[in-house]
Amino acid sequence: MVTTPALIGLDWGSTSLRAWLVAPDGAVLEERKSDQGASTLSGHGAFVAAFDDVAGAWRAAHAGLPVLACGMVGSTHGWLDVPYVRCPAGAAALAAGLRRPGTGDGAASASSSISASAPYIVPGVLFDDTSLPPDVMRGEETQVVGALHLHGTLGASSCVVLPGTHSKWTQVCGERIVRFATHMTGELYAVLRQHSVLGRLMPDDAPVDPDAFVQGVDAARDHGELGLPHQIFAARSLGVTGRLPHEMLADYLSGLLIGHELRAGLQWRAMAGLGSQPLALVGAPNLCARYQVALHRFERPADLVLDNTAPAGLLALARAAGLLPIDT
Amino acid sequence: MVTTPALIGLDWGSTSLRAWLVAPDGAVLEERKSDQGASTLSGHGAFVAAFDDVAGAWRAAHAGLPVLACGMVGSTHGWLDVPYVRCPAGAAALAAGLRRPGTGDGAASASSSISASAPYIVPGVLFDDTSLPPDVMRGEETQVVGALHLHGTLGASSCVVLPGTHSKWTQVCGERIVRFATHMTGELYAVLRQHSVLGRLMPDDAPVDPDAFVQGVDAARDHGELGLPHQIFAARSLGVTGRLPHEMLADYLSGLLIGHELRAGLQWRAMAGLGSQPLALVGAPNLCARYQVALHRFERPADLVLDNTAPAGLLALARAAGLLPIDT
Numbered sequence: 001m002v003t004t005p006a007l008i009g010l011d012w013g014s015t016s017l018r019a020w021l022v023a024p025d026g027a028v029l030e031e032r033k034s035d036q037g038a039s040t041l042s043g044h045g046a047f048v049a050a051f052d053d054v055a056g057a058w059r060a061a062h063a064g065l066p067v068l069a070c071g072m073v074g075s076t077h078g079w080l081d082v083p084y085v086r087c088p089a090g091a092a093a094l095a096a097g098l099r100r101p102g103t104g105d106g107a108a109s110a111s112s113s114i115s116a117s118a119p120y121i122v123p124g125v126l127f128d129d130t131s132l133p134p135d136v137m138r139g140e141e142t143q144v145v146g147a148l149h150l151h152g153t154l155g156a157s158s159c160v161v162l163p164g165t166h167s168k169w170t171q172v173c174g175e176r177i178v179r180f181a182t183h184m185t186g187e188l189y190a191v192l193r194q195h196s197v198l199g200r201l202m203p204d205d206a207p208v209d210p211d212a213f214v215q216g217v218d219a220a221r222d223h224g225e226l227g228l229p230h231q232i233f234a235a236r237s238l239g240v241t242g243r244l245p246h247e248m249l250a251d252y253l254s255g256l257l258i259g260h261e262l263r264a265g266l267q268w269r270a271m272a273g274l275g276s277q278p279l280a281l282v283g284a285p286n287l288c289a290r291y292q293v294a295l296h297r298f299e300r301p302a303d304l305v306l307d308n309t310a311p312a313g314l315l316a317l318a319r320a321a322g323l324l325p326i327d328t
Numbered sequence: 329m330v331t332t333p334a335l336i337g338l339d340w341g342s343t344s345l346r347a348w349l350v351a352p353d354g355a356v357l358e359e360r361k362s363d364q365g366a367s368t369l370s371g372h373g374a375f376v377a378a379f380d381d382v383a384g385a386w387r388a389a390h391a392g393l394p395v396l397a398c399g400m401v402g403s404t405h406g407w408l409d410v411p412y413v414r415c416p417a418g419a420a421a422l423a424a425g426l427r428r429p430g431t432g433d434g435a436a437s438a439s440s441s442i443s444a445s446a447p448y449i450v451p452g453v454l455f456d457d458t459s460l461p462p463d464v465m466r467g468e469e470t471q472v473v474g475a476l477h478l479h480g481t482l483g484a485s486s487c488v489v490l491p492g493t494h495s496k497w498t499q500v501c502g503e504r505i506v507r508f509a510t511h512m513t514g515e516l517y518a519v520l521r522q523h524s525v526l527g528r529l530m531p532d533d534a535p536v537d538p539d540a541f542v543q544g545v546d547a548a549r550d551h552g553e554l555g556l557p558h559q560i561f562a563a564r565s566l567g568v569t570g571r572l573p574h575e576m577l578a579d580y581l582s583g584l585l586i587g588h589e590l591r592a593g594l595q596w597r598a599m600a601g602l603g604s605q606p607l608a609l610v611g612a613p614n615l616c617a618r619y620q621v622a623l624h625r626f627e628r629p630a631d632l633v634l635d636n637t638a639p640a641g642l643l644a645l646a647r648a649a650g651l652l653p654i655d656t
Contacts (some may be wrong), residue, residue: 234510235461241454
């Protein structure tokens with residue numbers, strides 16, 4: 001039996017675009033990828049063309065299907081600057097914040113020909129506290145909604161961690177994101193690898209080295225008080241003095257950075273009173289595997305590890321916005 | 329009265345070269361600068377040519393003057409790979425480790441025509457502890473020797489901090505460097521500014537903003553436990569949300585990174601039992617001024633702030649190596 005899709009969903013980041021044909025139960029029926037990320041495009045026409053490229057065939061085959069997109073496509077430099085929703089933010093608030101390029105706003109005014117060829121864009125979330133700098137996310141809020149939708153145990157009170165270029169540690173309470181903190185772990189790794197005196201020691205073709213990764217995690221766990229700027233240089237010294245083969249330095253650095261994220265994140269989590277609540281990892285399996293290993297070294301393994309939950313999140317938001325037929 | 333020089337001294341780093349004609353009392357009589365850093369040169373001939381460029385006229389005018397060079401010129405990728413001296417390292421051990429390109433080694437065999445056109449190169453220092461990664465310096469050891477030579481109060485027990493691309497925190501005890509830790513604060517600033525999502529927000533022509541710097545220092549002091557990878561992203565969020573003008577972000581980041589260095593460094597200093605011993609800053613005046621402001625925010629101002637002490641250090645090492653006439 002062929003399942004009738006309920007939604008076209010897009011995770012439209014800065015550098016890439018993933019699109020899914022989503023079943024009424026959240027299952028992915030088809031997937032397409034594109035390198036036409038939001039930061040590579042400029043102007044309404046370019047976004048319309050990229051959107052047609054990735055989703056045009058699906059839209060022709062399934063007329064009237066709702067389309068939702070999350071991610072940097074909704075940023076100042078995206079297709080449409082969709083205002084952030086402030087914490088606490090749950091599915092209802094995010095659904096109310098959906099905006100569509102080419103129309104005044106939201107779901108009610110989706111009638112012009114321009115808006116008909118544009119997706120609803122999910123707002124990002126803003127955490128704003130008077131005593132701390134604010135924090136922002138775009139895209140991860142949809143993954144959190146998806147994780148809560150798929151795993152009801154997370155909704156009451158949990159910590160959902162989304163590893164990545166800009167890792168997010170989110171505190172969920174009462175089905176809503178109540179606060180979060182971003183760590184630019186992945187980006188730090190990339191810039192240090194490509195542009196630092198340490199990165200220059202690393203061969204390009206080194207195989208993955210789990211032992212080196214664990215050594216880096218342990219260094220952060222046991223000696224993190226020496227400071228990350230010191231420990232990054234110490235990684236170089238390990239290489240220069242021959243104590244660590246150059247082939248191991250990249251994974252050592254990865255462990256060091258993820259270890260520092262965990263060191264700060266687990267303390268943040270404890271301060272938020274989540275020490276005994278579920279801890280979930282959401283993201284790409286190979287990256288989540290690294291975090292799971294690192295969490296074990298900190299003696300706090302994840303309770304749940306989930307692959308991409310954006311399709312389920314987009315479906316839940318479409319439903320909350322009244323964009324799906326009642327019976328789906 | 330014209331002072332007769334006692335030494336030609338060179339601080340020959342990776343990217344630049346500074347040379348001085350040094351008086352018997354350590355005063356700089358003349359200075360020359362060159363962009364022929366060690367990393368820009370390859371092969372004995374290239375170093376000889378660069379050396380002649382910067383010091384040839386002085387050598388012709390003052391035949392027989394000893395020449396000492398410190399810095400990356402003594403590294404694996406420099407003119408000659410001069411072995412590190414291990415901690416504890418004082419002037420005597422460093423002088424014994426001097427090596428000259430083109431000869432077997434040290435001061436005793438400086439007779440060939442090749443060696444006659446090459447300086448003595450000061451060894452770097454290695455800190456190697458079984459429980460921690462090793463640490464290395466090349467060039468800063470000479471500045472520490474110079475600081476101790478100029479200020480006798482530092483020799484018994486002190487903390488000498490050398491801000492820079494790779495800042496060094498050194499523990500001095502009994503006239504020797506007994507341990508040290510490097511923080512790659514300056515390099516982190518440069519790679520983040522040039523290559524990160526945060527750097528892209530920063531205008532190139534922003535004026536120096538002391539208030540933004542202090543805000544960054546205070547953020548590290550008061551909330552450093554949130555982790556540097558988080559606080560760097562938070563700086564971006566301050567910019568994105570308009571809470572901090574983009575013109576202020578570079579100095580905020582500078583304050584954040586120096587604040588994290590101080591947070592770790594002052595704790596390291598206390599652990600080393602140096603809490604009540606003199607704290608000296610040695611380096612470029614504008615950078616030392618930043619560190620002095622930051623140290624004030626941590627309520628531990630520097631006891632001494634010294635400009636470039638390398639000429640005095642090179643002179644002290646030449647004297648310790650017996651390269652100067654007895655009466656100078």
